[in-house]
Amino acid sequence: GEEGRPATERLRRRHRPPEIIVLTTFDTDEHVVRALRAGASGFLLKDTPPEQISQAVxxxxxxxxMLSPGVTRRLMQRVASGxxxxxxxxxRLAVLxxxxxxxVLAIAHGRSNAEIAGELLMSVTTVKAHVSHILTKLDxxxxxQIALLAHDGRLL
Structure with missing residues (x-):
């Protein structure tokens, strides 16, 4: 489930990181994309037959x-309708x-509130207020989610 993502991120930060296959019951687009962004090399559903799991390994x-065929098909559709x-x-970003x-751009680059404050010459309190307004405006x-939207809107 969702708890697998921090583990994936931690493992991928190791000196010689292992390859990771996520085995899950969740195959929503967002879950797949998050796992892949966290560094997973494979994404299979738990009902995948054992011989296909060993093939994937x-x-x-x-x-x-290695992605299960259903996941690959949906990701291809997602890219095609990109x-x-x-x-x-x-x-959505036009309202900002x-x-x-x-x-939003600083968040998409992974900056903390303190880093954003330093870069944009504002207080951390002001940054927090901006983040709050952004979350509300963009629902x-x-x-x-802010970073993903920035990526989808090609702000990076």
Missing amino acids: RAVAAGNP AETYEQARG TPRERDV LDNRT
């Missing part, structure tokens, strides 16, 4: 990413002020 060990996603993301856009729950 061999493929990933050889340096080839132009619409891009337009939608740009439309130029200063809020600067904060989002957290910084990761």
Whole structure:
């Protein structure tokens, strides 16, 4: 589940990181994308037959990413409909002020509130207020979603 992502991130930060295959019951697009962004090399559903799991382990060990066919198909559809996603993301981001856009860009680059304050010459309190307004305006729950929207809108 969701608890697998921090483990994946921690393992991938090791000196000689292992390849990781996420075995899960959740196959929502967002879950797959998060796992891949965290550094997973494979993504399989728990009902995958054992011989396909061992095939995936061999493929990933050889340096080839492995996604279950259903996941691959959906990701391909997501990429194929990317132009619409891009337009939608740009439309949503258009409601932001130029200063809020600067904060969104900094968040998308993984900056902390303190780093953003230093870069944009504002107080941490002001940064927090901007983040709060951004979440409300864009109807989002957290910084990761802000970063994903910035990525979808190609702000990076």
